Amino acid sequence: MKISKIYSNDDKFEDVIFSDGLNVVLGKISNKENLDSDSHNLGKSTLIELIDFMFLKELRKGHFLKDNFSKFEEHIFFMELKIKEAKYVTIKRGVANNTKIYLKIHKNSNQNYVEEDNWDYSKLPLTSKLPERNPKNILNELIGFNEILPYNYRKYITYFLRTQYDYDKVFKLSKFRGKDRSWKPALAKLLGFNGELVRKKYDIEKEINEKDKLLKEMESELKISMSDLNRLKTLMNAKKKKRDEVAEKIDNFDFYFKERDLNKELVEEIETEISELNTKEYNLKYDISQIRESIDKQTEFNIDRINKLFEEVNVHFPDQLKKSYDELVDFNKKITKERSNFLIENLEKKHKELEGVLSRLEQLNNERNEILSVLKEKDSFAKFKKYQLELVEIENEISELSNKLDNLKTLQDIFDEKQELKRELDSVISEEKSVFNSNNELFESIQNTFTELVDKILDETAILYYEINNSDNIEFEAKITSLDEDELTSKADGYSYKKMLCVCFDLAILINYNDNRFFEFAYHDGSFESMSDTKKIRYLDTIRNICEKYNIQYILTVLEDDIPRTSDGKLYNIKENEVCIILDDRENDKGRLFGFSF
DSSP states (O other): OEEEEEEESSTTSOOEEOOSSEEEEEEEOSSGGGGGSOGGGTTTTHHHHHHHHHTTOOOOTTSHHHHTHHHHTTOEEEEEEEEETTEEEEEEEESTTTTEEEEEEESSSSOOOTTOOOOSEEEEETTOSSTTTOHHHHHHHHHTGGGTOSSOGGGTGGGGEEOTTSOSOSSSOTTOOSOGGGTHHHHHHHTTSOHHHHHHHHHHHHHHHHHHHHHHHHHHHHTOOGGGHHHHHHHHHHHHHHHHHHHHHHHHHHHHHHHTTOOHHHHHHHHHHHHHHHHHHHHHHHHHHHHHHHHHTOOOOOHHHHHHHHHHHTTTOHHHHHHHHHHHHHHHHHHHHHHHHHHHHHHHHHHHHHHHHHHHHHHHHHHHHHHHHTOSOHHHHHHHHHHHHHHHHHHHHHHHHHHHHHHHHHHHHHHHHHHHHHHHHHHHHHHHHHHHTSOOHHHHHHHHHHHHHHHHHHSOOEEEEEEEOTTSOEEEEEEETTOOHHHHHHSTTHHHHHHHHHHHHHHHHHHHHOOTTSOOEEEESSTTTTOOHHHHHHHHHHHHHHHHHHTOEEEEEEEGGGOOBOTTSOBOOOOGGGEEEEEEOOTTSTTSTTSSOO
């Protein structure tokens, strides 16, 4: 897949037609004061963002089209892709309706579909959940990307659309959102490894972390921990034993009371009824309190405020609102009156009921005292009551312990699940290490290509490799063997070296895939800057050779002042057919990408 053409419904935007080989986006600065300004003022850096947008990137804050929406609202852009010989796909996407995508398949290049109404796919929702309506999924299948990799083309496109901010790291670009698990499995698969194993490891670790978090939250909320299990079981047994002892003493007291013809059952019945009536008394007093509070808090209908509101609105709807106003006032008065009557009636009813309860309580207390007065052994009965209370307390403690043990069972289940996940994780890590240490022809070929390209451009030895870190995660590295990271950072041309490591990695991938179902292009913005002329020439010569030998399309942004000179002082010859667009800083803005500044 290559980029064939980009154009717009706005004539100020000059058509950009790309060749199959080297394409130079050339920027010319006539006003030297602009040399230090952001090069996107011309548009050479903005072009890569536009291409990414046309490859169906979701529009978010920070994107120039989003941040300058009013200036681009009427723009509709078209990008023509070359899938293979005699097969092209044009993508149509507007700025205003940027979530509705149009696709057209055609046989010839350099078409103009600005006025086209007949599209193979129309108004496709950008983020549709239906595969047959999702434009990214459809484009993925049209390209054939799904035939060689299990991921969508968008997962990898950032390697081949590197902006000026994507050269700090070879593998993890600034555009990658989220943690390693969101991109590293896809990278592993791209390099010929089992990306599914890498993904599985991250997923299991995520589950383990979630189980850990859940355990801590539950322990905190329930105020128990896994270490309490044995202690609680022992305490439960002790409480049950104590309960049985107290129950036996109560049974002995039952026999004692029967011997004296004391109707214990009658005593318990009275005690039970007194307890129930005490509860009822409390509830009735609470209800009475609430009813009184409701009566005190009744609010009057604010007639003046409503009248003022109606007067303001009445300007537009006088008759209708006047009627509504009168009805609302009458309705409120009626409801307020009915509610007051109901509350007063209910209050009287509760008072009467409370009087009955208090009267019955007085009666029962007298009966109980009469029965107890016949007891000659008051101390024995007091001891009996003490045992009863102790038994109730023990039963409550046993119930509480039982609940805690049930909760601990839940914690134990979660803990067991976590342990099973850990065993599964160990198995995956073991398998992953075995797989990564096995022969991988694709990765070895990419390594060799990478080393060769760095040597040709920088005259340095560089290696591409992986290692397994202390967390058993795969880390991919790209380094120049003669320089450590600190030296690479401090070296005068260190950043340009970092850029070249990124460039050479991307090219090594393209060379080793070399398939029209994969990307056959790379767009590197700003990779040319800050290099010595000698290395720039090596860079350009190497790119030309790669484009010709492997049929790869390469897009490079260059300022005219950055074009290198040969050893005899002559400007390096960039051919006319290699320049896809020239951008400049003329005062009328016609030389800028969109024909205006923003």
